[in-house]
Amino acid sequence: MIEIKNLVKTYNADTIPVKALDHVDLKIEEGEFTAVVGPSGCGKTTFLNILGGLDTPTNGTILIDGTDLHNRSSADMITYRRDHIGFVFQDYSLMPVLTAEENVEFIMELQGRPKAERAARSKALLEAVGIGDKGKQFPTKLSGGQQQRVAVARALASKPKLILADEPTANLDSKSTSDLLDIMRQLNEKENITFVIATHDQRVMDRAKRVIQFDDGKIIDTKI
């Protein structure tokens, strides 16, 4: 379980302060499939960055299973992210020099897992996201939808309990979007992986179990 308490993020504190997050309190249970929505500049990305340990809050804490996420050195934070959080980015952000399979394996190699396990798991994951036949392809040879599936497989590689996705469908057509959402919902239900997705996309909101509405750095509404 994730407990977000009194989270504040102020940019440019010493010049023209921008309050990107303004006293956010929230609990996210294991196995949620939550969409974070709101107008542009309302703080969705900032929220996800801090929740993913990519950025630090100005104030407040995030407890994940009871321990303070940000109470770590930056080096420990990198390995924490590697082992516990999966990221999916709007533009897929795959390593262009690695094949689909290698992109997935790479995370496991960073974890120091044996080669046989890496190979088997990356095959299985690509299978699970529906592109088992594209393992040997480089990202430039794949469509946006296929690349985003590789990105989801990569995010799953280290067996994280939490996946954070910032506008994952923004660059996808509706067929790819609905396929990707099917895959994510399936993983959510079968593996009980928690998804937090920042989005403008109505289709994502429609498929979310919970929708959290931000405005001006504050939560203004939560729908289940």
Add this chain to the structure above:
Amino acid sequence: MITKIAWRNLWRNKRRTVTSISSIFFAVILAILMRSLQEGSYGQMIDTAARFYMGYAQVHQKGFWEDKSINSLMTDLQETRTKILSDKNIKGAFGRLETYAMAATDTLTKGVMIVGTEPEGEDQLSNLSQKVTKGQYLTSDSKDIIIGEGLANYLGITVNDTLALLGQGYHGASAAELYRVQGILKHPNPQMNNQVIYMSLPTVQYFVTAPNMINAYILDVHDNRKVDQTVAELKEKLDLDAYEVMSWSELAPEMVTLINTDREGGKIMIYILYVVIAFGIFSTILMMTIEREREFGILTAVGMIRRKIYSMLLQEALFIGLIGIVTSILAGFPILLYMENHPILIEGAKGEAMAKMGMEPILRFTASLDIIWPQALLMALIMIVCTIYPIIHVARIKTVEAIHS
């Protein structure tokens, strides 16, 4: 996998990588050729000096080199010769007795240097007989003399003329004798050409009243790069209370200084070339780094610790360096081997000018790994140094900002 990524990263911008590799390739080839020519010309200088006069090493009576006195002669012993010749790098050894005297014709006099020698040994070392332009070369018991062309011209004498020599003999004996000129030679060393008189060893020994005595054994070697080792071995074999053994570098320290100064000059040229190349490489590596800031941000986001990113950058640089170095060695070494066996002959006026200065009109190269490995090492070092700042740059990247840039 990091190595695999580094390798593949090189080929994301093929043209840039190939340009970097080529710049290293040409710099190293140029450096190797330059150094090879330098070392080749030093070898030639040493050869010329050693062959036409000094020998590659000499054995004297202990202390001779200090005073070079006619009184510091040693007895020519078969036993000593045998010991010297037993060293496997020694190609030949012969005795010389040198002294100074006054040469006089009816009207002119001049100070001369008398080299009493073993004509066959001298000829084996320097092909001296080839330098005889008029008359006959010496035999081992010639009673007559051959003289430098410059000296002959100065004195206005030629073959079959007679020359009076007046000097100091061994232990205060007087030395005065008349000699017939049996030949005239053109000595490659201009100074010697103007003052040298060669005669056979018995003849000079008779002149200075020092039968069976010499002041030096002149040594010829098979491999001139091993002279120092050979000298050390001879020092083991010979009684150092009686003898001193000196290599050409001890006999002509001024030549060693000259060579070292010139060599350092050449190296500085190479360093300047490398600094220019290094700037190009540095900017390439920095560019390769800066344009991938976002990628590095993503990599730290998904859990790649920075040390692995640094290692990736370093490997990329070392790959570039390694390819450049290896290809330049693969291409350069055969060139050196070829050039070593096919030196460039200098023709025309320039060649003649060199010959006049006592140098062979030839550009010699030498093929040695000693020339190549410092270049390889230096280049590898440059690659590492060029990666330091890009690594610092990556260390300063803020993950969130990089991702959203």
